[in-house]
Amino acid sequence: MALMLSLAITLITILFGGMLIWKHAWLPPAISTIAGPIDHQFTLTFIVCGLLFATAQVTVAYLVWSQRSKPQSERHHALHGSHTLEGTSILVATVLLVALSATSYQTWTRVHWTGPAPGALRIEVWGEQFAWYFRYPGPDDRFGPVHFNLMSDSTGNYLGLDRQRDPASRDDIVTATLGVPVDHPIELILRSKDVIHCFFVPELRLKQDLVPGMEIPIHFTATRTGRYEIVCGRLCGLGHYNMHATLAVMTEPQFKAWLLRMAAEQ
Numbered sequence: 001m002a003l004m005l006s007l008a009i010t011l012i013t014i015l016f017g018g019m020l021i022w023k024h025a026w027l028p029p030a031i032s033t034i035a036g037p038i039d040h041q042f043t044l045t046f047i048v049c050g051l052l053f054a055t056a057q058v059t060v061a062y063l064v065w066s067q068r069s070k071p072q073s074e075r076h077h078a079l080h081g082s083h084t085l086e087g088t089s090i091l092v093a094t095v096l097l098v099a100l101s102a103t104s105y106q107t108w109t110r111v112h113w114t115g116p117a118p119g120a121l122r123i124e125v126w127g128e129q130f131a132w133y134f135r136y137p138g139p140d141d142r143f144g145p146v147h148f149n150l151m152s153d154s155t156g157n158y159l160g161l162d163r164q165r166d167p168a169s170r171d172d173i174v175t176a177t178l179g180v181p182v183d184h185p186i187e188l189i190l191r192s193k194d195v196i197h198c199f200f201v202p203e204l205r206l207k208q209d210l211v212p213g214m215e216i217p218i219h220f221t222a223t224r225t226g227r228y229e230i231v232c233g234r235l236c237g238l239g240h241y242n243m244h245a246t247l248a249v250m251t252e253p254q255f256k257a258w259l260l261r262m263a264a265e266q
């Protein structure tokens with residue numbers, strides 16, 4: 001019975017360890033310059049936690065197996081009030097958590113707390129229940145003001161622009177697809193029209209909440225052309241499951257032609 005139990009614990013450990021490693025391989029191909037440090041941090045956390053998990057499980061399996069033939073009186077008993085054991089385990093856990101926090105803090109700083117590279121293309125990202133819209137500032141490089149009383153999905157004025165009265169709004173380009181040029185720094189300004197949403201593109205390794213009333217900047221540089229799914233990573237209502245859009249990473253000439261086409265449709 002004890003042998004079966006220790007074997008079962010070992011098999012479960014191997015099975016779950018294998019599943020985690022397999023899941024790690026599920027991460028889609030990375031397509032941004034910030035993906036390297038994010039993936040490195042993920043792997044580091046995964047290895048540290050995985051080793052702790054495997055060590056604890058194998059220890060339990062070994063103890064069950066090694067005690068199986070001893071009489072009841074000679075078997076190990078639960079420990080109560082061992083200050084050495086408690087202190088050591090708390091110290092080890094604290095050191096590991098502080099070390100992981102320090103390295104992840106560095107990664108987070110690199111990705112989120114540094115500004116975009118000079119010359120970054122600024123694009124507004126708007127989330128609403130249950131759609132995404134993207135705004136490009138046009139040739140004047142200025143976003144026109146947003147009038148919430150003019151917002152109307154039925155007339156197609158999704159962002160409440162007054163193109164008649166606001167000169168800066170006249171050349172603004174609003175799209176349903178996020179088109180960006182490859183190898184070019186991009187700054188996104190995240191805004192929400194209603195509730196909290198979350199901009200998430202797994203391939204970029206970029207995930208950030210949109211909070212009503214706030215303009216939240218994030219930045220990235222895409223390194224591979226293609227089409228990738230943008231999803232909402234925050235449960236935002238009944239239609240949340242269907243709140244997605246496309247990130248289209250294009251070559252510079254393709255992007256310029258696409259933006260001209262989008263401008264003509266405004």
Ligand SMILES: [Cu+2]
Binds near residue numbers: 198232233234235240
């Ligand atoms: Cu959502």
